[in-house]
Amino acid sequence: MTTFLSIVVILPIAALTWRSTDRGAHGFWQTVSSAEAVSALKLTLIMALLAALTNAVLGTVTAWVLVRDEFPGKSLINSVIDLPFALPTIVVGLVLLALYGPRSPIGVDIAFTRWAIYFALLFVTLPFVVRTVQPVLIELDREMEEAARTLGASSVGVFARIVLPNILPGILSGLTMAFARAVGEVGSVVLITGNLPFKTEVASVFVLQRAQSDPVGGAAVSVVLLGISFAVLLLIGGFRRLASRHERA
Amino acid sequence: MRKVLPRSIVVVYLVAILLGPIAVMVWRTFGDFGGAWDAVKAHNTLLAFRLTLIVTAIAVPLNTIFGIFCGLLIVRGNIRGKGLLNAFVDLPLALSPVVVGMSIVFLYGAQGWFGGLQGHIQILFAWPAIVLGTMFVSVPFVAREVIPTLREIGTEQEQAAATLGASRWQTFWKITLPSIRWAVVYGVVLTTARCFGEYGAVAVVSGNIEGKTQTATLRVDDAYQFAYGNYAPAYGISIVLALMAIVVLLTMLRIHPTGSESHV
Amino acid sequence: MKRHTATRVTLLAAVGAAIAAIAASGAGAQHKSVTLNLVAYSTPKPVMTKLIAAFQATPQGSGINFTTSYGGSSAQAAAVVAGQPADVVIFSTGTDMNLLADHGLLSPKWNKMSYGGVVWNSVVVFALRNGNPKHIKTWTDLVKPGVGVLIPNPFTAGLAKWDILAPYYAERVAGKTDAQAQAFIKQLYQNVVSQDSSGSNATNTFLSGKGDVLLTFESEAINGNIGYVIPKVTMKIDIYGGVVTKSQNQAEASAFLRYVKSPAGQTILGQNGYRPVDKKVFAEFKSKYPVRPGEASIDNNILQGWRAVDKKWFDPNTGIMAKIEKGLGVSTTG
Numbered sequence: 001m002t003t004f005l006s007i008v009v010i011l012p013i014a015a016l017t018w019r020s021t022d023r024g025a026h027g028f029w030q031t032v033s034s035a036e037a038v039s040a041l042k043l044t045l046i047m048a049l050l051a052a053l054t055n056a057v058l059g060t061v062t063a064w065v066l067v068r069d070e071f072p073g074k075s076l077i078n079s080v081i082d083l084p085f086a087l088p089t090i091v092v093g094l095v096l097l098a099l100y101g102p103r104s105p106i107g108v109d110i111a112f113t114r115w116a117i118y119f120a121l122l123f124v125t126l127p128f129v130v131r132t133v134q135p136v137l138i139e140l141d142r143e144m145e146e147a148a149r150t151l152g153a154s155s156v157g158v159f160a161r162i163v164l165p166n167i168l169p170g171i172l173s174g175l176t177m178a179f180a181r182a183v184g185e186v187g188s189v190v191l192i193t194g195n196l197p198f199k200t201e202v203a204s205v206f207v208l209q210r211a212q213s214d215p216v217g218g219a220a221v222s223v224v225l226l227g228i229s230f231a232v233l234l235l236i237g238g239f240r241r242l243a244s245r246h247e248r249a
Numbered sequence: 250m251r252k253v254l255p256r257s258i259v260v261v262y263l264v265a266i267l268l269g270p271i272a273v274m275v276w277r278t279f280g281d282f283g284g285a286w287d288a289v290k291a292h293n294t295l296l297a298f299r300l301t302l303i304v305t306a307i308a309v310p311l312n313t314i315f316g317i318f319c320g321l322l323i324v325r326g327n328i329r330g331k332g333l334l335n336a337f338v339d340l341p342l343a344l345s346p347v348v349v350g351m352s353i354v355f356l357y358g359a360q361g362w363f364g365g366l367q368g369h370i371q372i373l374f375a376w377p378a379i380v381l382g383t384m385f386v387s388v389p390f391v392a393r394e395v396i397p398t399l400r401e402i403g404t405e406q407e408q409a410a411a412t413l414g415a416s417r418w419q420t421f422w423k424i425t426l427p428s429i430r431w432a433v434v435y436g437v438v439l440t441t442a443r444c445f446g447e448y449g450a451v452a453v454v455s456g457n458i459e460g461k462t463q464t465a466t467l468r469v470d471d472a473y474q475f476a477y478g479n480y481a482p483a484y485g486i487s488i489v490l491a492l493m494a495i496v497v498l499l500t501m502l503r504i505h506p507t508g509s510e511s512h513v
Numbered sequence: 514m515k516r517h518t519a520t521r522v523t524l525l526a527a528v529g530a531a532i533a534a535i536a537a538s539g540a541g542a543q544h545k546s547v548t549l550n551l552v553a554y555s556t557p558k559p560v561m562t563k564l565i566a567a568f569q570a571t572p573q574g575s576g577i578n579f580t581t582s583y584g585g586s587s588a589q590a591a592a593v594v595a596g597q598p599a600d601v602v603i604f605s606t607g608t609d610m611n612l613l614a615d616h617g618l619l620s621p622k623w624n625k626m627s628y629g630g631v632v633w634n635s636v637v638v639f640a641l642r643n644g645n646p647k648h649i650k651t652w653t654d655l656v657k658p659g660v661g662v663l664i665p666n667p668f669t670a671g672l673a674k675w676d677i678l679a680p681y682y683a684e685r686v687a688g689k690t691d692a693q694a695q696a697f698i699k700q701l702y703q704n705v706v707s708q709d710s711s712g713s714n715a716t717n718t719f720l721s722g723k724g725d726v727l728l729t730f731e732s733e734a735i736n737g738n739i740g741y742v743i744p745k746v747t748m749k750i751d752i753y754g755g756v757v758t759k760s761q762n763q764a765e766a767s768a769f770l771r772y773v774k775s776p777a778g779q780t781i782l783g784q785n786g787y788r789p790v791d792k793k794v795f796a797e798f799k800s801k802y803p804v805r806p807g808e809a810s811i812d813n814n815i816l817q818g819w820r821a822v823d824k825k826w827f828d829p830n831t832g833i834m835a836k837i838e839k840g841l842g843v844s845t846t847g
Contacts, residue, residue, distance in 0.1 A: 102722025
């Protein structure tokens, strides 16, 4: 089984990391610290964070509505949440272009701007927090909340003091997964953002454009993305441990 | 009012980001249904769908077996470096598919570590590289569903079976496997959907050879790129691809109606 | 001894005749199935389909199958170097041909073949919106504020290089110094609104409604039914074709390229928006393809050919375009 993992995952990563230093540490640094690469990495991180945070808030609200509310069409909404998992990323780009591109039927044209990146990332990270918070809310014992309410706590107070601490680990792990997903996203942004250096070029597209013509340069930035991924994974692992500790408490 | 506001926020958000764009695309496809249909039934498109299905048929079983055994090893095994194993299994979730593709080029390209193989077997710019890339990006899903389930259910039943004299293989087949079956099923569904939709890694390693190394997602890109601004062909292929994934998702919801739960 | 000699001679003669017969029968018809792998730049996909079909209808082409791959010229060239199977390559810059030649995949004399290795020509044009609302006619119109220009990414698309060299050359011919002409290109890039990975993607971006002018091949404007203007000073684009040295089917690959350069092939090209490189065939399409007096080739005195241009403009670290791209970052607010 380790052979399987090695062939499929570890060996390619090792080759990538090794070859990224083909031009020496100096060459590596030159590429990674070039203005265009830095701009692409910054844009990626900022956009990923914004999208993840937005979906953390709205995802929590959605999970709440799905678990605690009753209205016609709720089960349809529940099924729809998983759509971003089902749609290929290249289709996501096309779909957003249809409604928010130059031929938009509602006159909203955000294609080839940073908004396009934001919308694409919102789309692909939509399910994460919803699906991590939902099971926690389902399991949550309502007695504590009702008790707090009979004792005079406001709804906001109940939410902040009782519900939120319980769902926070779920929110955080969903948030970090969404962030990790957004940092690497390529298919949905490559068609609709114009890939303009310093304006709308994200790190993954930077790498894609160099995949054939300057693979060593692309590898260098890939290694940076790899490092970010590892860091995020450690975070997710940490939140998971937090969550399971919370459950046992 | 308190109840209506969150409800409305959710519906508006979903329509704005998710349902609205999809609806417009579907509507535009019907605006040129002939063009869309022609693109879908074109020979090279059908070959692309076939390639996607073949790649998925290879990647999913392998990743499922790996995921189950990996899960068992991480939760119940007695090895050192579990954390590292866990990290490597999760890595593809956090990694950009383009990076995945590049790393395959570095292994199997003419200047790669295994570049010498090129005279004998074609890996890069042929279906093996596509399979490898697709497998890489879909490695985590089964493992990540199986691991929390294994943690939750504990080992009591297995221990009981052992004391009753069951062999390890019998225990695995009759007790362990059935106890994690819904986790495995959901993991398989996610893996399948991921395989159908893979684009970034395949774009880098496939060579984009029509009828041979174009997957369905590359076919969408091709239909978009060469259609001189008429998007109906690209939309048509996209809808078929999306329907394939939705069918897989719905099948799972049918057999396990409590809905999708994501374990973290 | 003499007895056996007669037998031996007869046997040898019989074997020799048999070999000759087999060789003769093999030379004519195609008994084994040959597949040619074509790797080409992005925009000629529709005309290549026609050329392949027409070639397959000829005796030399009958029974030959093709696989096809289209994409940004430089990305495709790099893929061939990385091992993508290829028998025939068709690229839109000499850079890509030189890359293959430097890796031993093309003859170093690729540009000494018939027509200098060129299979067809085009010119850099301004593809415009209906009615040309911004009245774009000359290169200087492109740097006016508010004009959105589409040029694909020079890392991956060959077209981008022609799009950059044409205005530079135009400025030099108008009397500007090298430094001034470079500054013009820098100004031009302030107006670039999308850097697509291939010529085809750039056309698509334009057709989706973005930008005011698409700098593209004349062939692409014609095939996309986009109104266009040929500037007075422009580049005559060479499109190059070659047979890959490690091809297992050299004869068939050469036969295909010969067909493309033959009057039959050139006529198909002329009918589909491409300028034939064959002068006689080109003359038949004169009305369709106006020749501007200011049309320049890549080998002129100012540009001096692909090796010089690549070193000066497109080196990823020291080239002018690298500096211009960096400069873009400084001038925007990030």
